[in-house]
Structures are given as C-alpha cells and as structure tokens.
Amino acid sequence: MKIKVKDLYKIFGKNPQKSLSLLEEGLSKDEILAETGDTVGINDAGFDVKEGEIFVIMGLSGSGKSTLIRCLNRLIEPTRGKIEIDGTDIMSLNKNELREFRKEKIAMVFQNFALFPYRTVQENAEFGLEVQRVEKKEREKKAKKALKQVGLEGWEDQKPDQLSGGMQQRVGLARALAVDTDILLMDEPFSALDPLIKKEMQDKLLDLYEHIDKTIVFITHDLDEALKLGDRIAIMKDGEIVQIGNHEEILTEAENDYVKEFVQDVNRSRVLCAEDIMDKPVALLYYEQDGLHTALHKMRKHDLSSIFVVGKNRKYRGIVELEEVVSSLNRKDKSIDDIIKKVPAADPAENLDDLFAQIADLDTPLPVLDDSGKLKGIIVKTTVLANLAGKNLK
Amino acid sequence: MVNFLINNFSGPLNSFASIIEYVIGHIEGMLAFPHPLILIILFSLLAWKLKNIKLSVFVALGLALVLNLNMWEPLIITLASIMTSVIVALVVGIPIGILKAHNRAVDLITRPILDFMQTIPPFVYLIPALMFFGLGNVSGVIATVVFAIAPPIRLTYLGIKQVDTELKEAGHAFGADWWQILLKIELPSAMPSIMMGINQCIMLSLSMVVIAAMIGAGGLGKPVLRSLNVVDIGLGFEAGLGVVIIAMILDRMFGRD
Numbered sequence: 001m002k003i004k005v006k007d008l009y010k011i012f013g014k015n016p017q018k019s020l021s022l023l024e025e026g027l028s029k030d031e032i033l034a035e036t037g038d039t040v041g042i043n044d045a046g047f048d049v050k051e052g053e054i055f056v057i058m059g060l061s062g063s064g065k066s067t068l069i070r071c072l073n074r075l076i077e078p079t080r081g082k083i084e085i086d087g088t089d090i091m092s093l094n095k096n097e098l099r100e101f102r103k104e105k106i107a108m109v110f111q112n113f114a115l116f117p118y119r120t121v122q123e124n125a126e127f128g129l130e131v132q133r134v135e136k137k138e139r140e141k142k143a144k145k146a147l148k149q150v151g152l153e154g155w156e157d158q159k160p161d162q163l164s165g166g167m168q169q170r171v172g173l174a175r176a177l178a179v180d181t182d183i184l185l186m187d188e189p190f191s192a193l194d195p196l197i198k199k200e201m202q203d204k205l206l207d208l209y210e211h212i213d214k215t216i217v218f219i220t221h222d223l224d225e226a227l228k229l230g231d232r233i234a235i236m237k238d239g240e241i242v243q244i245g246n247h248e249e250i251l252t253e254a255e256n257d258y259v260k261e262f263v264q265d266v267n268r269s270r271v272l273c274a275e276d277i278m279d280k281p282v283a284l285l286y287y288e289q290d291g292l293h294t295a296l297h298k299m300r301k302h303d304l305s306s307i308f309v310v311g312k313n314r315k316y317r318g319i320v321e322l323e324e325v326v327s328s329l330n331r332k333d334k335s336i337d338d339i340i341k342k343v344p345a346a347d348p349a350e351n352l353d354d355l356f357a358q359i360a361d362l363d364t365p366l367p368v369l370d371d372s373g374k375l376k377g378i379i380v381k382t383t384v385l386a387n388l389a390g391k392n393l394k
Numbered sequence: 395m396v397n398f399l400i401n402n403f404s405g406p407l408n409s410f411a412s413i414i415e416y417v418i419g420h421i422e423g424m425l426a427f428p429h430p431l432i433l434i435i436l437f438s439l440l441a442w443k444l445k446n447i448k449l450s451v452f453v454a455l456g457l458a459l460v461l462n463l464n465m466w467e468p469l470i471i472t473l474a475s476i477m478t479s480v481i482v483a484l485v486v487g488i489p490i491g492i493l494k495a496h497n498r499a500v501d502l503i504t505r506p507i508l509d510f511m512q513t514i515p516p517f518v519y520l521i522p523a524l525m526f527f528g529l530g531n532v533s534g535v536i537a538t539v540v541f542a543i544a545p546p547i548r549l550t551y552l553g554i555k556q557v558d559t560e561l562k563e564a565g566h567a568f569g570a571d572w573w574q575i576l577l578k579i580e581l582p583s584a585m586p587s588i589m590m591g592i593n594q595c596i597m598l599s600l601s602m603v604v605i606a607a608m609i610g611a612g613g614l615g616k617p618v619l620r621s622l623n624v625v626d627i628g629l630g631f632e633a634g635l636g637v638v639i640i641a642m643i644l645d646r647m648f649g650r651d
Contacts, residue, residue, distance in 0.1 A: 075566055103569035114564040118582045128568040130578065179568065 001084075002183065002215045003049040003072065008081030010067055010239075013038025016079045029238055041067040042078070043239040054209065054216045056230030057241075058223065058262075064239035065219045066111075069185050072217065073106045074098055085183065103132050107176035111188040113168045115160040121147065121171050122156035128179035146178035147171075149208060166197035170204075177212070186218045190225065202228055223262060227251075235259055274355055275348040277384065278368045278377030285309045285336070287317050292336055295325050306364045308375060309340055316375045318342045319364055345369045348376055356384050400525065411532045414478060418531050422474035430461050441647055449646050456639040465614065465636040472603055472613030472640065475531055479538035479599045484592060487543045491550025491591075492576065504547065512544045516605050524609045534602075534611025542598035549591030553584025593649045600641045614640070 011019045019038040022031075029040045042064050049055040059065045070076040072083060074090060083090040085105060093101055107128065115124050125143035134142070147156060150170040160168050169189055176184055190198045202225060209216065220226050226233050227247055234244045235258075243255045254260040283298045285307050290298075299307050299322050309317040318340035328339055345367045346355060359366045365378040400407075425433065434457045442450035460469050493500045520537055527533040557580050565575045581588070607615025614636045621630030 073567060075563055099569040099571060101569075102567060106567070108564070108567040110560055110564060112560055114558070114560040116561060116579065116582070118585070127564075127578070131565075131568050131570045131574055175568075185567075 001048045002051045002086065003055075003217070004082070004084040005048070005072070006046045006082040006084075008042055008045040008068070008071060008083065009079045010041035010064075010071060010076065011038050011079045012041050020079060040239050041076075042071065045081075045236075045239075045241050047234055047241060047244055049215060049217060050231075052213065052215055053231040054218055054229050056218045056220060056226040056233045057236060058220055058226045058230075058233055059236030060221055063236040065221075065236050066187055067239075068236065069187050069217060069219050072185060073102055073108065075108075103128075103179070105181050106183045106185060107179050107181045108185040109169070109172050109176050109187065109189045111191055113160070113165075113172045113192075115168055115171055115175075117160055119159075120156065121152060121158050121160065121163070121174075124160060124171050125174040125178050127175055132179070142180070143174070143178045146174040149177055149211075150174045150204065164197070165193050166201055169193065169201060173205075173208075177208075182213075182215060184214050184216045186216060188219050188221065191221065198225075205229065235262065273348065273352070274346045274350045274368050274379060275376070277352070277355075278348075278379050279383065281308055281375070281378050283307060284314075284375070285320065287311045287336075290336075292325055292329050292333065295320055295336060296322075296329065299325070308365075308367060308378065309336065310375050314374045316345065316367055316369050316373050319367075321364070343367065346379065352384065355379065359384055407526055411527050411536075414482065414532050414535050417481065418474050418478045418535065421477050422470060425470045425474055426467075430457075430466050434458060434461070437643075441643070444647050452646070453643050456643055460636050460639055463632045463636065465617070465632060468612065468614045468617060468633070469636055469640060471531070472615070472637075475535050475538065475606070475611060475613060476596065476599045476603070476644075479535045479542060479602075480592070480595055482535065483539045483543040483595050483599070484546055486539070487546035487591075487595070488550050488588065491547040491588075492554060492580075494547065494551045495554035495580075501551070508544045508547060511540055516541050516602060517608075520605070520609050529610035531611050533609045534606030537606055537609065538599050538602040541602050542595045545594035545598065546588070546591035549587045549594070550584065553587025553591075554580045556587070557583040589648075593645065596644050596648055597641070600637065600644065603637060 009020060009023070011023075013019065013036065015036045015038055019032050019036045019040065022035060023040060023043065027035070029043070032038060032040055045064075045068055047055075057065045057068060067076055071078045071081075072085070072090075074093075078091070081091070085101075088101065090098075090101070116127065119127070122140070122143055125147050126139045129139040129142055144156070147153060150173050152167065152170050152174060155163065155167070160171060163171065169192075172189065190201050193201060206229065218226075218229055220229075227250075230247075232244065232246050233250050234241050235250065236242065237258050243250065243259050245253070250259070251263055254263055283302045283304065285295050285298065287309050288311060295307060299305070304322070306319050306321040308319050311317050320336055320339050320341070324339040325336075328336075343362060343364055343366070344358060346358060346369070348368055348370060350358075355366065359379065359381050362381070365380045367375055368377045368379060370376050428436075434454055437457060438450040438454040441453040457469075460466060490500070490504065494504050495501075516537060519540055520533075523533040523537045523540075527536055561579050561583060562575060565579045570578065603611075603613055604615040604618050607613065607619045614633050617629050617633035618637070621627070621633065
C-alpha cells in the first residue's frame with residue numbers, strides 16, 4: 001500500500017475536540033454546527049491507495065474532497081487520524097521533516113492552476129526544483145523534460161497569462177512532474193477547463209500515466225471523469241466516504257441512495273437525443289418542382305438508395321426509394337405521387353434507446369421532424385448503433 | 395519626556411544621526427562631483443532606459459532650465475536628502491510592512507502609529523526632530539522619513555496580504571520554507587503594490603522639502619523660505635519651479651505608466 005488513511009477527522013472551528021466527541025456520540029453535522037459552531041470537514045475517512053494506481057475521490061462541492069486531499073500532505077492539518085505514506089506516519093512529522101517529505105514524495109496540481117504570473121512557463125516548471133535548491137543547469141534540464149512530456153515545447157519563455165486554460169494546466173502538471181515524486185495529488189485539475197480541452201487533458205494524463213511510474217490521487221466532481229481515469233473510486237458525501245470500489249462496483253452496486261442518485265443523474269445527462277446525432281441530408285427532392293428524372297439523377301449523383309421529399313419550407317412529405325423510381329420510369333409514369341411512402345418520423349428530443357427501437361426494422365433513414373412537420377435532419381441506423389456502443393464502452 | 399529621551403538615548407541617536415549624515419554627504423558628493431552637464435546627460439539616459447525617449451528629452455530640458463536658473467546646487471542638495479530619506483524609509487518600511495502582514499501583533503501595534511504619523515501635521519514633529527538632531531539636513535531627513543514612511547509600509551502590507559492563497563498553498567505543497575515563500579512568491583506577487591509605495595514615498599519626501607527647510611535643511615526649500623521672508627517673488631518662483639521640475643522627473647521615472 002502506498003497511502004493508508006485511517007479514522008481521519010477534520011473539524012474546522014474553535015472547539016475541535018469537543019465537536020469530535022459530539023461526533024462520536026452520534027450527533028449530525030448540522031447539530032454540531034448548532035452546538036459548537038464548528039464545521040465537520042471530514043468525518044471518519046479511511047482508505048488505501050495502491051502503488052501505481054489512479055485513485056479518484058469524487059463528490060459534489062462541499063463534500064470535503066478538497067479538504068481530504070490536502071490532509072494527505074498536511075496542507076490542512078487533520079484534527080485526528082492516521083495517515084501513512086510509504087510506511088511513514090505523516091502525522092508524526094515535525095515542520096522540517098514535513099517540508100522534506102513534501103519535496104521528496106508528493107507533488108500537487110491545483111484546480112485554478114496556481115501558476116506564478118510573474119514567472120515564465122519554464123521558471124514555473126522549475127519552481128519545485130528551485131525550492132529543493134537543485135543546481136540551475138539540472139533544474140533547467142528537468143523542467144524542459146517535464147514541459148516536453150506535457151507537450152509544451154517551444155512555450156518556455158511565455159508568461160502563463162499568454163496561454164489558454166488547458167495549456168496553463170499543462171504547466172501546472174509539468175511543475176508537478178519536474179520534481180519527480182512518487183505521488184501526484186490532483187485537486188480537480190480539469191474542472192476549470194471547457195469540455196473539449198478537458199477531454200484532451202484527460203487523454204494526455206492517461207497517456208502520461210502509461211509512461212511514468214506514479215501513484216495518483218485525483219479529485220473530481222464529474223462521474224464521467226472518475227470512470228475514465230480512476231482505477232478505483234471513492235465517493236464522498238458530507239465529509240464521509242460513502243463507497244469505495246472499481247467502476248463496476250460503483251455503477252452496479254450503488255451502496256446507498258446518494259450514490260444511486262449520483263450515478264443515475266450522470267447517466268441521464270449522458271443520454272443523447274435525436275437532435276444530437278442527426279445528420280443533414282445530402283440531397284432532398286422538392287415536391288413542387290422535381291419529378292422522377294430529377295429523383296433518379298439526385299440519387300445516382302449522391303449514391304443514395306432513397307431520398308426524402310419535402311414541400312414548401314422543407315415540410316416533410318415522404319420518401320422515395322430507388323427501385324420504385326426506376327420501375328415507375330419504366331412504366332412511363334410522370335409523377336412521384338404514387339411512390340411516395342410515409343415512414344415513421346422521430347422527434348428531435350427523442351432519446352437514443354427509443355430511436356433504436358424505431359430504426360431497428362426500418363430499411364430507410366429515420367427523418368427527424370420538428371413540431372410544424374419540418375424536416376430537421378435524418379438519422380441512419382449506423383449512427384444510432386455507434387452511439388449506443390460508445391455509451392456502453394464507457 | 396523629550397528631555398528623558400535626550401538624556402538617555404543621545405548615544406544611539408547620535409550614531410543614527412551620523413549614519414544619515416554620512417549617507418547624505420556621500421550622495422551629495424557623488425552628485426556634485428561631475429560637471430552639471432554630464433549629470434544632465436546621465437539622468438536623461440537613465441530616463442530613456444527606464445521609460446522612453448520623450449521623458450529623456452523632458453528630463454534634459456527640465457534640468458537644463460534649473461541649471462540656467464542658478465538653482466543647480468540647491469537641487470543637488472534636495473536630491474541627496476530625498477534619496478537618503480527614501481532609502482531610509484524603504485529599508486525600514488518594507489521589512490516592517492512584511493512583518494505587519496505576517497504577524498498580527500505587529501499589525502495591531504503599527505496601525506495606530508501609522509495613523510498618527512500620517513495625520514499629525516509635519517510642523518509638530520519638526521520640533522522634537524530639531525531637539526534630537528539639531529539644526530540641519532539630518533533633522534530634515536528624519537522629519538521627511540517620518541512623513542514618508544507610511545505608504546511603503548502600508549502598501550507592502552497590502553500587497554502581501556493580497557497574494558493569492560492558492561499560490562502560497564502551491565509553495566507549501568512543494569515544500570518551500572518561510573523565506574522561499576517570501577522571496578519567490580509573496581514579494582514578486584506584491585511587487586506592483588510595493589512599487590506604488592516607493593513612488594508615494596518619493597513624492598511625499600519631495601513635498602517635505604520646503605517644510606524641512608524650516609529646521610535648517612538645505613536645498614530648494616531654503617530659497618523658497620527666504621523669498622517668503624523677504625517677499626521676493628522672482629526667487630520664490632525660480633526655486634518653486636525647481637521643485638516642480640524635480641517632482642515631475644522623479645514621478646515619471648519611478649511611477650507606473
């Protein structure tokens with residue numbers, strides 16, 4: 001075990017010992033706040049982190065996860081409890097020993113990057129080494145290497161405020177990698193980034209993780225992120241750890257209502273609807289103008305086996321299929337009226353599971369119509385399948 | 395009480411006075427040694443380096459005007475005492491500001507003293523300064539320091555208080571000690587605020603020039619005071635212009651853009 005935490009408590013306020021004994025008597029967080037004016041930050045937390053794993057602590061804001069991670073390197077002093085890292089009892093260290101321990105063992109990445117605005121990217125990355133009084137040449141070399149690892153080569157001389165959010169956090173990551181500690185504490189490192197950059201950074205972290213030999217404790221409020229990164233996940237609520245487990249256990253064996261709600265909530269938000277996955281039709285047949293020949297031409301040109309017919313204002317009229325067009329041309333018919341078929345249509349807000357049921361036994365694409373019957377887009381079977389598969393892969 | 399202080403502390407007070415005298419003397423000697431024209435060129439080059447060519451032209455013309463008005467010598471004395479006052483005020487003030495930001499007791503003790511120093515009319519403490527240090531430049535510098543030391547203390551304090559706690563936390567997380575936090579995080583973050591304190595300190599020192607002349611300090615204040623006594627508008631105007639020019643030069647050179 002790399003990190004062992006047992007019976008950890010943190011009380012914020014004036015009478016921590018009194019609050020602690022009240023807590024043991026079974027009073028709730030609110031009752032203690034009313035009684036002593038103290039806030040319970042962490043309530044009897046205990047967990048182990050294995051060597052080389054990514055351990056994710058997840059919870060909503062105010063659940064105590066940031067406090068917990070800060071207890072690991074005693075940036076926040078725990079009120080009581082036992083923390084063991086690599087066999088060293090962290091709680092017994094004095095100030096100097098603690099500083100040395102932080103230098104050797106633990107690096108940290110912060111939610112709002114905590115970069116020094118008056119230092120260049122390179123100097124920021126060197127910070128930890130500078131604190132360790134590493135010689136200038138070696139410092140530069142190590143920092144350069146770390147910056148290269150996070151993909152920031154060539155940005156060394158910029159100041160942090162000239163960089164985008166994602167790049168700034170890369171600097172934060174490089175600063176932590178440069179000191180080359182065994183343990184990396186990451187306090188919601190990607191929460192301040194926009195979704196696309198966030199995903200990119202997660203991939204980058206996983207990629208780095210493959211190549212470095214580190215134990216990572218990662219804080220997040222995002223279940224998707226937890227599932228993507230974590231080998232094991234601890235879920236926190238009101239300062240307590242309510243469940244620890246791997247993906248499967250968290251998703252399927254939710255131990256209490258809180259976890260269930262969490263998991264459900266996130267799943268619900270992850271469901272895609274028709275609007276999200278529909279495509280624009282490559283070609284349309286205009287009912288008022290186009291005849292059979294145009295239909296044939298358009299389908300040949302775009303290599304389609306069927307084509308949707310719309311009227312004025314893209315009002316959905318139906319669909320015609322290639323075979324039928326060809327046969328009615330052979331019959332020397334003039335109009336497409338006889339061969340227009342009405343296939344069932346979907347609502348833009350319809351979700352993926354319902355769409356699948358609809359499209360399963362349909363040979364043609366599924367049209368998506370708005371309230372006024374306008375054709376908004378089309379959905380083909382493969383898209384639905386791909387999205388369903390993607391969802392299940394996670 | 396003043397008598398008690400004079401009787402018991404004249405030793406340290408005298409050595410303090412001689413240090414200040416020594417500093418003024420040297421700065422004055424340094425400034426008076428080269429030909430005024432060389433000094434003007436040097437100053438204007440410095441202005442160019444610190445700011446821009448426009449300011450350097452202004453510095454050259456301004457100083458040339460002072461030279462032409464025959465105010466060069468008092469200007470040098472004024473400059474020397476301002477520099478001394480500012481150096482003393484910063485050397486004492488910035489560390490006090492740092493301590494004030496870190497230590498609640500120091501903060502509580504200095505707060506009323508600073509209020510007192512900033513609100514009491516300067517004329518009032520010219521008298522004790524005179525009693526302790528006698529007539530002359532040293533008293534002038536002491537009075538000036540008392541008058542000008544509050545902004546560097548207050549703005550250093552403010553600058554350090556406003557350092558982002560996450561930055562300090564990052565420092566602690568990487569194992570930085572008290573000095574490393576101070577030198578690598580707090581002071582650089584507080585620099586803009588401290589620079590403003592320095593600028594304020596220079597400006598306040600300048601505004602004491604004329605007042606300090608009342609207790610025998612030399613420089614541009616002296617002709618102003620004399621012209622007041624003999625109602626010589628021309629002389630007063632010339633010396634006053636000298637004060638304005640030096641004030642503008644110092645402000646533009648050491649102020650923020």
